[in-house]
Amino acid sequence: MSTLSDPVNLSAPRGADAGLTPKQLADKYGLSVSGKRPSLPKYIRQLWARRAFISSFATARLVAQYTTAKLGQLWQVLTPLLNCAVFYLVFGVIMKSRDGVPVYIAWLCVGVFVFQFSQSAIQAGTRSISDNLGLIRALHFPRAALPIAFTVIQLQQLLISMVVLVAIVLANDIKPAMTWLLIVPALVLQSLFNTGLAMVMARVGAKTSDISQLMPFLLRTWMYVSGVMYSVSGYIKSWPTIWQTVYSWNPATVYMDLMRYAFMPDSFDKAKYPGGYDAAGHQLPTALNLPHHIWIMAGTWAIVAFVIGFVFFWKSEEEYGRG
Amino acid sequence: MADAAIDTLKETTAVDNQARVPTVVADDVHIIYKVHGAGAGKGSATSALSRMITRKKSPAIREVHAVRGISFTAYKGEAVGLIGSNGSGKSTMLAAIAGLLPTARGAIYTNGQPSLLGVNAALMNDLTGERNVVLGCLAMGMSPAQVRERYQSIVDFSGINEKGDFISLPMRTYSSGMGARLRFSIAAAKTHDVLLIDEALATGDQGFQQRSKARINELRKEAGTVFLVSHDNNAIRETCERTIWIEHGELIMDGHTDEVVRRYEKGERP
Ligand SMILES: Nc1ncnc2c1ncn2[C@@H]1O[C@H](COP(=O)(O)OP(=O)(O)OP(=O)(O)O)[C@@H](O)[C@H]1O
Ligand SMILES: [Mg+2]
Numbered sequence: 001m002s003t004l005s006d007p008v009n010l011s012a013p014r015g016a017d018a019g020l021t022p023k024q025l026a027d028k029y030g031l032s033v034s035g036k037r038p039s040l041p042k043y044i045r046q047l048w049a050r051r052a053f054i055s056s057f058a059t060a061r062l063v064a065q066y067t068t069a070k071l072g073q074l075w076q077v078l079t080p081l082l083n084c085a086v087f088y089l090v091f092g093v094i095m096k097s098r099d100g101v102p103v104y105i106a107w108l109c110v111g112v113f114v115f116q117f118s119q120s121a122i123q124a125g126t127r128s129i130s131d132n133l134g135l136i137r138a139l140h141f142p143r144a145a146l147p148i149a150f151t152v153i154q155l156q157q158l159l160i161s162m163v164v165l166v167a168i169v170l171a172n173d174i175k176p177a178m179t180w181l182l183i184v185p186a187l188v189l190q191s192l193f194n195t196g197l198a199m200v201m202a203r204v205g206a207k208t209s210d211i212s213q214l215m216p217f218l219l220r221t222w223m224y225v226s227g228v229m230y231s232v233s234g235y236i237k238s239w240p241t242i243w244q245t246v247y248s249w250n251p252a253t254v255y256m257d258l259m260r261y262a263f264m265p266d267s268f269d270k271a272k273y274p275g276g277y278d279a280a281g282h283q284l285p286t287a288l289n290l291p292h293h294i295w296i297m298a299g300t301w302a303i304v305a306f307v308i309g310f311v312f313f314w315k316s317e318e319e320y321g322r323g
Numbered sequence: 324m325a326d327a328a329i330d331t332l333k334e335t336t337a338v339d340n341q342a343r344v345p346t347v348v349a350d351d352v353h354i355i356y357k358v359h360g361a362g363a364g365k366g367s368a369t370s371a372l373s374r375m376i377t378r379k380k381s382p383a384i385r386e387v388h389a390v391r392g393i394s395f396t397a398y399k400g401e402a403v404g405l406i407g408s409n410g411s412g413k414s415t416m417l418a419a420i421a422g423l424l425p426t427a428r429g430a431i432y433t434n435g436q437p438s439l440l441g442v443n444a445a446l447m448n449d450l451t452g453e454r455n456v457v458l459g460c461l462a463m464g465m466s467p468a469q470v471r472e473r474y475q476s477i478v479d480f481s482g483i484n485e486k487g488d489f490i491s492l493p494m495r496t497y498s499s500g501m502g503a504r505l506r507f508s509i510a511a512a513k514t515h516d517v518l519l520i521d522e523a524l525a526t527g528d529q530g531f532q533q534r535s536k537a538r539i540n541e542l543r544k545e546a547g548t549v550f551l552v553s554h555d556n557n558a559i560r561e562t563c564e565r566t567i568w569i570e571h572g573e574l575i576m577d578g579h580t581d582e583v584v585r586r587y588e589k590g591e592r593p
Binding site: 015026029030067141 | 341342345346350351394419425430431433434439440446448449450454457459461462463466467493510565577578579
C-alpha cells in the first residue's frame with residue numbers, strides 16, 4: 001500500500017475555519033438542525049406561499065376520486081342524494097319523524113349535507129398524513145397543507161351538493177329569501193371549524209393508525225345525538241336548563257341550525273307552525289327554534305377549533321413522515 | 324496510481340487555505356430504530372388483549388442501532404457518494420439528513436431544506452403525470468407562473484412522452500423506470516441546497532442516466548450539494564469526486580472517490 005493513501009480529510013474545515021468543531025462550523029454558517037420545526041410565524045408564511053398547491057391539490061384529488069367509477073363525477077351528487085333517500089325512508093316515513101318538522105325533506109337534506117361536510121372533513125383529515133407518506137417524504141412543504149387541502153376538497157364537494165340542495169328546497173315550495181345570503185358566512189365558519197378538527201385528527205391519525213378504525217363509530221354517535229334526521233328539541237325539553245345550554249353548544253347542531261335558518265326562515269316562524277295536534281290526533285309541525293347568540297356560538301367554535309387545531313398540528317411538524 | 328494520488332494531493336493543497344461553505348454537518352450521529360412488537364405477534368387479538376390486561380407496555384421493543392457515530396462535513400458544490408453493503412445504514416443516514424428520522428445522539432445541521440429522492444418515493448400514483456409535475460412543483464414552493472414556464476422542460480427532460488402521450492396517464496400505469504425518471508425530473512427542476520438521491524436513478528436507462536448526471540453536475544454548479552447512494556460503482560465514479568464508505572453504521576472511509584471505491588471493491592478496510 002502506498003503511504004500517500006492515508007486519506008486527505010475532506011471533511012475538515014479549511015482556511016479561516018480550520019480547527020472549528022462541527023457545532024461551531026454549523027453556527028458560523030447559520031446551519032440549523034435538520035428537520036427542525038419552523039417558528040409559528042414562519043410556518044404561516046410558508047403555508048401561505050403554498051396556497052396554489054393547496055387549491056390545485058384539492059381540485060386534482062376531487063377529480064381523481066371517481067375516475068375509476070363508471071358514472072364518474074355523477075357520484076358526487078348521487079352519494080348525498082342516496083344518503084338523504086335512505087334517511088328519509090327510515091327516519092321520515094317509518095319512524096314518523098317528519099310529522100313534527102316543517103318541510104321535513106328540506107330540513108333533512110340540509111342537515112345531512114352539513115353534517116356530512118364535517119364528518120368527511122374529519123375522516124379525510126385523519127388519513128391525510130398517513131395516506132400521503134410518499135409525498136411527504138419526497139417533497140418539502142408545510143404539512144398542514146394536507147389536512148387543509150382535504151378540507152377544501154370536502155368544501156368543494158359540499159358546494160356541488162348545494163346545487164342539488166337548492167333544487168330540493170325550491171321543489172318544496174320554499175322561495176329564495178334574503179336569508180340565503182347567510183349561507184356564505186355560515187359555510188366560512190363551518191369550514192374553519194372543520195379545518196381545525198381535520199388538523200387535530202391528522203396529527204392523531206399520523207401517530208396511531210387505530211384511530212381510523214374508531215372514527216366511524218365516534219362520528220356516527222355524534223350524528224345520532226345531533227339531530228340530523230329527527231328533531232332533538234322534543235327530547236331535551238325536560239332536561240335541566242344547564243344541560244340544555246350545554247347541548248345547544250353542540251357545533252354540529254349550531255352549524256345545521258344556521259344553514260336551516262338560512263335556507264328556510266319560514267320554518268322558524270311560530271305563527272306559521274304552532275305545533276300541537278289536529279282533530280284526528282296527528283302531530284302538527286312545530287316551528288324550529290334558533291338559539292340566541294347562535295352566530296357567537298358558530299364563530300367561537302370556528303376560531304377555537306381552528307387556532308387550537310393549527311397549533312396542535314404545528315407542534316408535531318417535524319415528526320410527520322417519520323417511522 | 325501513486326502519481327494520481329500525488330496529483331489530487333497537490334490539487335487539494337492548492338485550495339487548502341480557502342474556507343468553504345458547509346451545507347451538511349453530521350456531528351457524531353447515532354440513529355436507533357425502535358421496532359415495536361418484534362417477535363410476539365402484535366396483530367393477534369389475544370396478544371393485544373393480554374397486553375391490555377397485564378398493562379405491560381408493548382412487548383419487546385427491539386432497538387436497531389442503524390448508525391453509530393458518523394461524522395462528516397459536506398460543502399457547497401460537492402457531490403458525495405455513499406457506498407456500503409446492504410443494511411449498512413446508507414438510506415438511514417440520508418433520511419436523517421432529510422430530517423425524516425430523529426437522531427438518538429449527536430446532530431445533523433443543514434443549510435436550507437434537503438430533498439430526498441428514494442427508490443419508491445411515490446408521489447401521487449392515482450394522478451396523471453401532468454398533475455404530478457404541476458403539484459410537485461407547487462409543493463416545492465414554485466409559483467403557478469414558474470410552473471407553467473418550466474412545465475415543458477420538465478416533461479422533455481423526463482422523456483416520458485418519447486414513446487407516446489404518457490404524461491396524461493395516471494402515474495400508477497408507469498413502469499418503475501418511467502416513474503423514477505419523472506420523479507427525478509420534478510425534483511431536479513428546482514435548485515436545491517441539498518439533494519439526496521437514494522438509488523433513485525438506478526432504474527433509469529442509459530440515456531436518462533447520462534442526462535441526470537449532467538443535471539446533477541449543474542445542480543452542483545448552482546452551489547448545491549448532492550448525495551448519491553448507489554450500488555453501481557461506476558455511476559459513483561462518474562458523478563462524485565468524494566465518497567463515504569459506511570459499514571455497519573460506522574464510517575469506514577471518507578475520501579476521494581477513486582481511492583475509496585478502489586478499496587471498497589477490494590474489500591480493503593483502512
Ligand atoms: N424501518 C426500520 N425499522 C427498523 N430497522 C430498520 C428500518 N429501516 C432500516 N433498518 C435497519 O437499519 C439498518 C440500516 O438499513 P438501511 O436501510 O439504512 O441500509 P442501506 O445501507 O440503505 O442498505 P441497502 O443498500 O440495502 O439499501 C439495517 O440493519 C436495517 O435492518
Ligand atoms: Mg437503502
